Amino acid sequence: MVELIVVGTSLGGLNALTHILSQLPATFSTPLAVVQHRHRDSEHLLVNLLQSSSRLPVFEIEDKLPIQPGAIYLAPADYHVLVERDHFALSVDAQVLHARPSIDVLFDSAADSYGPSLLGLILTGASHDGAHGLKAIKAAGGLALVQDPATAECAIMPAAAIAATRVDYVVQLTDIVPKLLELCHPQLR
């Protein structure tokens, strides 16, 4: 049973994320936590953009924000996001692979807290961030889903994730939501 989905992306992520959010039904109850690499000074534009294509409410993460069903959570600019079972925690520790927020930091801590009830999703992107984290999710018994590098706007990030661990599914962008429904909410298909 998947209780949390963690998503990582960088270059090209905005298009991929808006596509996925627009396809998710309003009844999709598994919460999603998203790291999208972005400039440290970017304000709240991204959360507004994502909200405009989502039926589910989109929140920018604040320290100790509870994780609730049916919500999309976005990492704030210039903070790492960590998962502590029923809530998020933040840090301003050094960048990891030149990134803060870091996908690895989110994935590692979520794997630690959620173990086998976690699903990690890597989308288009231009760095190796997320590869280590997806490996940690697999090691903790969770599921790994990766956007097909051949159809990704930038293949580097999904290719690095596939090389790092034995992922469960590699699918093109348009098949991601059907796969999430199959894995998290078979009754909604």
Added chain:
Amino acid sequence: MLQQAAGPAVAWMLRPMTQHEREDIELDLLLEGISRYYGYDFRHYAPASLKRRIWAAIRTEQLASISALQEQVLHDPACMERLLLSLTVNVTTMFRDPEFYRIFREKVVPRLRTYPFIRIWHAGCSTGEEVYSMAILLHEEGLYDRCRIYATDINERVLSKARSGIFDLSTMQEYTQNYLRAGGTRSFSEYYTAAYDHALFNPRLKEQITFSQHNLATDGSFNEFNVVLCRNVLIYFNKQLQERVHNLMYESLGMFGVLGIGRAESMRFTSHEQHYKELHPGERLYQRVV
């Protein structure tokens, strides 16, 4: 008796623990040991970021487990000192979140002008970048000479770096941009002298600053302040310790005093939410009203 001999010798064999559960035990034992032997209490730090830092320390010490680190730390004070640094040093920048300083100028400075004497507590100041930022801002507003800034941190090593007023020259380009976006009115380079790879800040800027050691997890309030700044420090604490520090800050603020916290921190999940008024929508500057 016979049955017992045939069964498992120890209870855990009935249900082997996961690696995760074992690690949590190891972590509790390490923090308990450090608290009892050295008096530093990390038991109420936020576990996820604490674990991440502890694992980084384990790798640096070339060890393999939290238990191994515990053994090393309890027998070697030098190892404890290294661990203390890696667990408590928070990296920051001058004029971090420039918008915060711009709104401070706009909304807080006019209030401060009405006071004959201004006391500011900067809690968890780390290496001092944000303390110097505030000193510069107050200097430009003509308020600095009637201010006293108490800048505190748990860690004596970062405080001595803060006292030196020497920062990496390579960061000045970023800090200059932040300074301008924060509403700086001069040329940022007026405030420092470049020497080799370092920027030495004008000693005038620290005339009204007192740097001293203070542990938010164990120490109490030490004065009444007009402004308390504690930015991106509470994120490293769990809710229980956050509540303690919020109490401490509330008690340390005079009526209508101002509290400044980090951009992604919130009063929302604390018992003090009702005691403050937001000074500017979305900005983490609050005025004590009760």
